[in-house]
Amino acid sequence: MSMRLSLLAASAVLVFASAAFAATPQSKPLSPSQQKMADCSHAAKGKTGADYKNAVSSCMKGDTTAAAAPAKMTPQQRMSACSKENAGKKGAEYKSAVSACMKAH
Known part of the structure; x- marks a missing residue:
């Protein structure tokens, strides 16, 4: 108990x-x-x-x-933004435009 x-x-x-x-x-x-x-x-x-x-x-x-101040973009974010900016372009024109965009950002 x-x-x-x-x-x-x-x-x-x-x-x-x-x-x-x-x-x-x-x-x-x-x-x-x-x-x-x-x-x-x-x-x-x-x-x-x-x-x-x-x-x-x-x-x-x-x-x-x-x-x-804007945050620094990662390479993937820069590539995505540059791809969207140059969406209508094709071939060599697209590649050179994206390359220039990547260098600018």
């Missing part, structure tokens, strides 16, 4: 503990500086290394010119 009572008491403690844990808020609201850091980090998404650090740093300082 004592074993049943112990198991019942342990179960009750677990139920009350889990209910108390569920009632507490899981995360505190971000402070203004934490929110700004999150926003700047989100704005610099896709950048890596020094580019990321510089973008976040300038954003945190309030520099809007760095955030307004």
Whole structure:
């Protein structure tokens, strides 16, 4: 009987503990500086290394010119954009137009 009572008491403690844990808020609201850091980090998404650090740093300082600069396109993105620009061309004309476009971007 004592074993049943112990198991019942342990179960009750677990139920009350889990209910108390569920009632507490899981995360505190971000402070203004934490929110700004999150926003700047989100704005610099896709950048890596020094580019990321510089973008976040300038954003945190309030520099809007760095955030307004377009992100550098990957070679695949450049090729896709150049292909769309020269969609009606064929053969050598297409190849030279895409090549010039790739060099320009």
